[in-house]
Amino acid sequence: MSTDTAAEIAARIDRLPPSRTIWMMVILLSLGGIFEFYDLFFTGYVAPGMVKSGLFTPESLGALALLKPLAIAGVGTFVFCTFAGLWLGSFLFGFVADRFGRRVVFTWSLIWYIVCTAIMAFQSTGLALDIWRVIAGIGIGVELVTLDTYISELIPGAKRGRAFAVNQAIMFCAVPLVAFLAYVFEGSTPFGLDYWRVVILAGSIGAVVVWILRRHVPESPRWLVQRGRLEEAERITAELERKVIAETGAPLPPPVVRLGEHIGVGAASEMFAPQFRKRTFLLSIFNMAQVIGFYGFAAWVPTLLVQRGIHITASLQYAFIIAIANPFGPLLGAWFADRLERKTQICVGLGVMGVTILVFSQMTDATTLIALGVLFTLASNIMSFAYHGYQAEVFPTRIRSRAVGFVYSWSRISAAFAGLIIGNLLHYQGVIGVAVFIAAAMVVAAAMVLMGPATSGRALEDISH
Helix, strand or coil, rough: CCCCHHHHHHHHHHCCCCCCCHHHHHHHHHHHHHHHHHHHHHHHHHHHHHHCCCCCCCCHHHHHCCCCHCHHHHHHHHHHHHHHHHHHHHHHCCCHEEEEEHHHHHHHHHHHHHHHHHHHHHHHHCCHHHHHHHHHHHHHHHHHHHHHHHHHHHHHHHHHHHHHHHHHHHHHHHHHHHHHHHHHHHCCCHHHCCCCHHHHHHHHHHHHHHHHHHHHHCHHHHHHCCCCCCHHHHHHHHHHHHHHHHHCCCCCCCCCCCCCCCCCCCCCHHHHHCHHHHHHHEEEEHHHHHHHHHHHHHCCHHHHHCCCCCHHHHHHHHHHHHHHCCCCCHHHCCCCCCCCHHHHHHHHHHHHHHHHHHHHCCCCCCHHHHHHHHHHHHHHHHHHHHHHHHHHCCCHHHHHHHHHHHHHHHHHHHHHHHHHHHHHHHHHHHHHHHHHHHHHHHHHHHHHCCCCCCCCCCCCCHHHH
């Protein structure tokens, strides 16, 4: 299989203009991801209910109670197990989409999530809850890595930034949804169950519908070519072209064939070859730093509001108001996603996050806290869609899923321990200590991105060379 074949298929995909077919693929993939985000963000909203159920007492936690630092802030074990599972999924199993295909892994990892999360919702001890949280997190970790890889390869280069913006806008709709359900059900027992169990189960039920819908998304032709499945790659590419021509009513421009990627199965060692090791190193550190702000605020916002003098019931209401802003960050970003360099978008978002959290730590007025929370959320989600696209762009197809899984995994392990650090800082230093910690991490993350390559508007094959 020559590199010319890979180059031709890639060029034919990149010449496709915006159309219903292209955006429908983005929407279907994003609907799958929405429940992954639902699962990621429900921790901060169901934690009070879990505490009331007695799940985090030493007796309920069993052997985990021996890990004293994890017990700080009550839900420290659950937060830790969430990201431990995500780390295992992205670090140990990120390669599966490179080996078995984007489509099959994307589909079956959702089934994994549905089953494991449903089982988790019915656990009656903190130990069992945490164990199933790790198992469910493995599936979610694989899913999110595959999603970034999938979108980057299916969407034409000129619209890749906007595609990631739309993708994240749809997925972030999960955040106000889970916040709303927690606010509505808090203190009640719908269907005879604790409210937090119903909130968790809602994600599994919705994911079943999405699994049915997204079966219509095709496999990545770029991946098929890498695996020597030229006939399938040709058939899918030709079908995409046919649909786009029918929808736009205009002939396609001639493909601009560039230097093709090396054909073959990538090895883990290639991430550390001279051509890619700097990118691997920079993005690993970046992910360790950015997640401290991204999840550090989102997962702890009800608790942070309580620390600023807001009653726990009101804090859930205010957290819901802040959560509504989540989809609007990427929607705003869609206007400039393919006009500004990806690195610029990431760094500006990080800068706003760092300044905003410092101001947040000094305020006590509810209206001001909400406004600052909304601003932080908008900035973090602009940063998020930009970096999800960025880290998938800088590696070649043959190792894209594996490499994204590796660099992304550092955000998972960092988030696991960051949750413990934030719990300690809240206990001993208050919100000010948390704010300084987050702001410092944003500076480190921005420094790493500034040293990486530019990617906006470039073909994936050009970036990998």
